[in-house]
Amino acid sequence: MKEGSLDAPIRHPIDWRSDGFYDEEALDAELRRVFDICHGCRRCFNLCDSFPTLFDMVDESPGEDVESLESESFKAVVDACTLCDMCFMVKCPYVPPHEFDLDFPHLMLRYRAVEHRKGETGLADRELAKTDRNGKLGTLLNDVANWATQESNGLTRGVMQATLGIDKRAHLPGFAEVPLTRAVANRIPAPNAQAPGFGRKVALYATCYGNFNDQTPGEAAIKVLAHNGVEVRVEHPQCCAMPKLENGDLAAVADAAEQVAAWFAPLIDQGYDIVPLTTSCALMLKFEWPLLHPGNAAVKRLSEHTYDLSQYVVALSKEAGLVPIDAMPASIGVHFACHSRAQNMGPKAMEMLRLIPGATPALTERCSGHGGKWGIMAENFETGVKVGRPAAGALAKTDPDYMVSECPLAGPHLQQVMKLSGSEKVPERIGHPIEIMARAYGFED
The missing domain is CATH 1.10.506 (GTPase Activation - p120GAP; domain 1)
Incomplete structure (x- = not known):
């Protein structure tokens, strides 16, 4: 053999x-x-x-x-x-x-x-996988939800660990006041008609996390793309069902694939490329859904028109060119997220950040240890921290000016790993690389 x-x-x-x-x-x-x-x-x-x-x-x-x-x-x-x-x-x-x-x-x-x-999926896994429902409730009651999920709230976090098995030490994402689709509905800038990318169109797939939790990458992506001439709209038909894939609920994943593919089909007809804000969702649209629906033309077409966010910016720079970027001397630690690597496209975040004059990105190719909802569970939290320590150590080794990860769950988890490991310097944020691009263009907020 x-x-x-x-x-x-x-x-x-x-x-x-x-x-x-x-x-x-x-x-x-x-x-x-x-x-x-x-x-x-x-x-x-x-x-x-x-x-x-x-x-x-x-x-x-x-x-x-x-x-x-x-x-x-x-x-x-x-x-x-x-x-x-x-x-x-x-x-x-x-x-x-x-x-x-x-x-x-x-x-x-x-x-x-x-x-x-056989009905053996646990209660916590079933409920946590209902991300759209959880997101809508979390934004509606965001003050209460954010208070209840803070690690410092011993009362509510102790109850969550006892009832749902969510480790009381694990970082849980906060909720925005309103979904991203509503927050930017009337303030997406018109595309820069003088930019080399003018005439291109992107539908940002907000994703559950980008829509209800951390909206910073979405805001940054809108600014960077519009500044480079791209017409942008933000859509969130529903969850990509990655959490349900983790549960083995394949019928629900296949159903989500059909519905989301049908939603985006008219936009693809109008010339829009589809760009999810989260790497896991890009992986689902590009690779997992076609394996569940090998004969579905709409799912296949969506796969062919989907780009990871960093991948799209790099492609835009090569095919049309970007608006010149001012020099930004900065060292950047780049965590190569697993679901970015699984898309088999190479480290596009590194390519994107190298487009910034003076920037010196350095790659860390280790798992953060979070694993979606897996890493927040009490039986897995210690293992998640252990697995994440090499990545956190490598990311912080050179004391970079910024640290980034294309995975929105990996960033906060790596911050927490650094804190638990007694790191002297823990960054205030480990966000998406697109945020550094926005900063380089002068978009500070």
């Missing part, structure tokens, strides 16, 4: 509609096949906690092999997976088209889909 392949990795459509996908005997056999390959390879030992968990179980088993493991023990491996895709994208030599045909993240997803069909 050859190791590795010279061919580009490919992913198979997810056969979530077939009964065989949920067959527990077939699933167990596939878990054992894949785990045996992983046990013999072990290149992923330093990624997420799934692999050390698996390897420790094998090493401590009577026969020191996968065959000796009880099937019930596999759940610990699955629960430790954050679906970051790093094992598939950067480590595994046996992904398709290799004959071993190994896709570890999608195998974990299949296990969770079986659990979900």
